[in-house]
Amino acid sequence: MSSFASISPDKLNRLIGTPDRPVLIDVRTADDFSADPRLVPGSIRRCAEDAPQWSQDFTGRAVIVICQRGAKLSHGAAAWLRVAGAPAESLEGGFEAWKAAGLPLVPVDKLPQQHDPAGRTVWVTRARPKIDRIACPWLIRRFVDPQAVFLYVAPSEVTAVAERFKAMPFDIETTFWSHRGELCTFDVMVEEFGLTTPALQRLATIVRAADTARLDLSPEAPGLLAASLGLSRIHDDDLTQLEAGLGLYDAFYRWCRDATSETHNWPTNKVKP
Known part of the structure; x- marks a missing residue:
């Protein structure tokens, strides 16, 4: 069961493609991203450690943060977003859980x-x-x-x-x-x-x-x-x-x-x- 600050891959998948979808922010490390340079559909890339600066850009907007396994990077970035006034959650299980579920991934080279x-x-x-x-x-x-x-x-x-x-x-x-x-x-x-x-x-x-x-x-x-x-x-x-x-x-x-x-x-x- 997802906690109050996380969302399951299945639930997020139901939101993607709808007009009121949340902002999706991929904060995987450069190494993890290079190992699989694909994105959950509609995601943007940001550096997790810089969240205190870029979080201000999303005030008042619902945000889902995605890291490799749904652990410290996404939870920390989501916490900074909440400080900035953005209702933010992390993707439960992160990019690996999304991929394991066979959900769509967009190749960055396209x-x-x-x-x-x-x-x-x-x-x-x-x-x-x-x-x-x-x-x-x-x-x-x-x-x-x-x-x-x-x-x-x-x-x-x-x-x-x-x-x-x-x-x-x-x-x-x-x-x-x-x-x-x-x-x-x-x-x-x-x-x-x-x-x-x-x-x-x-x-x-x-x-x-x-x-x-x-x-x-x-x-x-x-x-x-x-x-x-x-x-x-x-x-x-x-x-x-x-x-x-x-x-x-x-x-x-x-x-x-x-x-x-x-x-x-x-x-x-x-x-x-």
């Missing part, structure tokens, strides 16, 4: 190595998004970098903007993060980021079907396509559309994870004449 001055990853793609260019930012925000920035630009300028502004291009031909064969960019990101959970694989099928006009692949795809095209008509600004689309994918993800067996029908308990 993450953009360049960040903006605020420490955020920056991504760039074509303007006027419909499916993939909303689905991929949702995946990144929920499972890779919650603070990620997305630039929508003219299709002809994506590559040049990526080079000039040190951004990662996606959903554009000849780039790493793009369609591969029958897979759409969302499929590729789910696989490359090590996020092949049943729920995300189910969602990836829906996204692929809607994005590649193969609606027969998933009975839910026409609904996603209709909602996505509707959002693109409602919003002239791409970033406003993105914010609206995040809620759409939150709902599809929770259905994929928790509600696929649930049905609904009009009540039939009417009084018979």
Whole structure:
């Protein structure tokens, strides 16, 4: 049973991917991190011994701290965070317990190595998004970098903007993060980021079907396509559309994870004449 200041891997896994997830801070030592350079989805790296300084950045925010085994480093850093006014817990059993449970881990070498001055990853793609260019930012925000920035630009300028502004291009031909064969960019990101959970694989099928006009692949795809095209008509600004689309994918993800067996029908308990 978890103590008041710790959270089990299973419970944390239920929070990851949701809009109200806590901040995840990985404080493993450099040696432990080098031995397995992967992260619990959405984690940021910090040095445990520097917690008295960086803890102030998280005042008022719920935080989960992750060290190698859920012992002194995470407990100490979490205590400093609580001193700074952040409700903080440590991951029970740490990184080793998470890995032993077979839960998703994101390879660091797949993450953009360049960040903006605020420490955020920056991504760039074509303007006027419909499916993939909303689905991929949702995946990144929920499972890779919650603070990620997305630039929508003219299709002809994506590559040049990526080079000039040190951004990662996606959903554009000849780039790493793009369609591969029958897979759409969302499929590729789910696989490359090590996020092949049943729920995300189910969602990836829906996204692929809607994005590649193969609606027969998933009975839910026409609904996603209709909602996505509707959002693109409602919003002239791409970033406003993105914010609206995040809620759409939150709902599809929770259905994929928790509600696929649930049905609904009009009540039939009417009084018979």
